[in-house]
Amino acid sequence: MKVLLTGATSALGKAVAKSLRRRHRLRLTDRRRLRTDDEFVQSQLGHGRQTDDLVAGMKAIVHIPGPAVAASADAATWIDTCTRCTYNLLVAAVDAGVKHLVYVTSLDAFMGYDPDFLVSTSWRPRPTTEPAVMAPLLGEFVTREFAQTAQIRLTILRLGHLVDADGIGDDDELDPMAIDPRDAANGVAATLVGDDGSRTYRLFHLQGDFEGARFPIGGGRQQLDVKLQYDFGRPRGERT
Amino acid sequence: MKVCLLGGNGYLGPWVVEELERSSDYSLRITDVKLPDRSPHETMHVDVSDLEQVRRAADGCDVIVNCSVLRPHRQLAWDVNTVGTYNAMRVATDLGHERIINTGPHFTITGEPYHTYDFGIVEEVPAHAGTDLYALSKSAGQEICRIFAEQVPIHVLCMLFLNFRSTDPDSPYGGRRGLIPFSVTFPDAARAIRCALEADVAKLPSRNEVFFVTADLPHGKYSNAKARRFLGWEPQDSLEMFYRRSLQP
Numbered sequence: 001m002k003v004l005l006t007g008a009t010s011a012l013g014k015a016v017a018k019s020l021r022r023r024h025r026l027r028l029t030d031r032r033r034l035r036t037d038d039e040f041v042q043s044q045l046g047h048g049r050q051t052d053d054l055v056a057g058m059k060a061i062v063h064i065p066g067p068a069v070a071a072s073a074d075a076a077t078w079i080d081t082c083t084r085c086t087y088n089l090l091v092a093a094v095d096a097g098v099k100h101l102v103y104v105t106s107l108d109a110f111m112g113y114d115p116d117f118l119v120s121t122s123w124r125p126r127p128t129t130e131p132a133v134m135a136p137l138l139g140e141f142v143t144r145e146f147a148q149t150a151q152i153r154l155t156i157l158r159l160g161h162l163v164d165a166d167g168i169g170d171d172d173e174l175d176p177m178a179i180d181p182r183d184a185a186n187g188v189a190a191t192l193v194g195d196d197g198s199r200t201y202r203l204f205h206l207q208g209d210f211e212g213a214r215f216p217i218g219g220g221r222q223q224l225d226v227k228l229q230y231d232f233g234r235p236r237g238e239r240t
Numbered sequence: 241m242k243v244c245l246l247g248g249n250g251y252l253g254p255w256v257v258e259e260l261e262r263s264s265d266y267s268l269r270i271t272d273v274k275l276p277d278r279s280p281h282e283t284m285h286v287d288v289s290d291l292e293q294v295r296r297a298a299d300g301c302d303v304i305v306n307c308s309v310l311r312p313h314r315q316l317a318w319d320v321n322t323v324g325t326y327n328a329m330r331v332a333t334d335l336g337h338e339r340i341i342n343t344g345p346h347f348t349i350t351g352e353p354y355h356t357y358d359f360g361i362v363e364e365v366p367a368h369a370g371t372d373l374y375a376l377s378k379s380a381g382q383e384i385c386r387i388f389a390e391q392v393p394i395h396v397l398c399m400l401f402l403n404f405r406s407t408d409p410d411s412p413y414g415g416r417r418g419l420i421p422f423s424v425t426f427p428d429a430a431r432a433i434r435c436a437l438e439a440d441v442a443k444l445p446s447r448n449e450v451f452f453v454t455a456d457l458p459h460g461k462y463s464n465a466k467a468r469r470f471l472g473w474e475p476q477d478s479l480e481m482f483y484r485r486s487l488q489p
Contacts (some may be wrong), residue, residue, distance in 0.1 A: 047315065074291075075291070075326060075330065076291065076323045076326070076327075079326055079384075080322075083318055083322050083380050084315070084322070087373070090371075126390065127387055129387060129392065134384070138380050138383060142376060146371055149353065149370060149371055151371065
């Protein structure tokens with residue numbers, strides 16, 4: 001299957017590309033250049049013909065939204081890249097007959113809940129006004145309108161924080177929202193493998209599965225059929 | 241009370257100015273990308289998509305009324321309707337304002353998924369703008385308002401309109417064309433904004449409240465009951481001439 005991957009220069013994007021290329025033919029894109037053996041098109045996801053050309057011939061799009069350099073981006077850039085650019089991508093995708101968009105975002109919008117709560121996909125996001133937390137959720141807001149009006153199938157995958165398991169020792173403090181980038185990437189890949197086209201909208205949460213993990217992911221993982229391989233040397237979590 | 245009016249020279253802004261001029265309680269700072277040729281009020285050239293310009297515009301003001309809007313342009317619509325609304329919210333909260341008045345079209349909340357199929361549509365529904373550029377970019381802006389109101393102590397009063405009409409048949413908004421069942425005159429719309437400025441926010445159900453600003457219409461599609469109840473707004477202009485057979489020429 002031909003798949004377009006946005007945000008390809010990000011750490012997650014690189015991991016996702018590596019996972020997807022086992023099964024799919026990839027076209028990568030990002031605001032910045034990337035040296036890769038895959039097909040790559042630099043794009044700002046504007047509303048012009050370049051975005052139409054970018055999505056042409058694709059069966060699915062994996063969209064990792066956000067600024068080119070997240071750490072230094074201001075609020076306007078966060079909001080713009082997550083809303084307008086996502087809209088542009090979707091308008092072009094619908095026009096080109098792309099069947100499926102996977103929107104990859106974050107579990108950060110759920111950190112406001114009591115850590116004792118077993119927060120799942122059936123809980124309402126409660127983002128802070130921090131642009132890096134709020135803007136990706138606004139992007140979700142945009143994508144859902146396209147799915148609800150049946151213009152494209154949509155999968156939203158909310159991920160924990162990327163933490164390289166190889167860099168974490170048994171005694172190191174571990175982010176309770178950690179997920180190894182390779183597991184995250186396999187989760188993204190699973191959204192394409194497990195999509196039989198029967199559902200217009202799917203929503204998954206995915207983070208590492210270890211004792212003390214912040215969010216339960218049982219339902220999402222089972223539906224995604226992804227085996228998490230990296231437990232950061234911790235005991236596995238409860239099957240909630 | 242000093243009011244910073246963003247988009248003060250657009251469709252609705254000048255009517256809001258005229259309404260607030262009736263009271264000595266208000267002083268106005270009218271801002272827009274294109275300013276009125278003459279005004280007795282302070283004016284300032286402001287692009288709402290620029291945070292620092294909005295910060296300067298609101299400096300020394302007690303409240304922001306955001307009437308800025310841009311419809312068809314694929315870049316500017318998001319700049320104004322979404323980023324601009326973020327900027328207004330950011331500045332209002334930084335300044336410790338008690339409230340902000342946001343405005344928009346009805347499909348900021350009740351877009352085509354509601355408008356096409358439903359009757360008895362009320363403000364208390366999950367926002368679904370559909371995928372129209374104008375609707376969705378305004379809706380994303382209002383979603384930003386909702387998130388701010390959830391997180392910080394500021395009241396958002398979101399005033400929604402659809403169609404502006406005039407009872408003057410010679411007005412561009414008059415005439416005998418069909419009536420959209422969410423219509424209001426400009427003077428009544430401006431009065432609603434004033435009511436939002438003067439409402440007791442402590443009596444509002446939450447810090448983020450949406451109000452349909454429509455005349456009394458018998459269609460059963462949209463209602464102004466909430467604006468009447470919580471803002472004390474009462475439309476003064478009847479639009480019966482547009483739907484009563486006995487009033488047709």
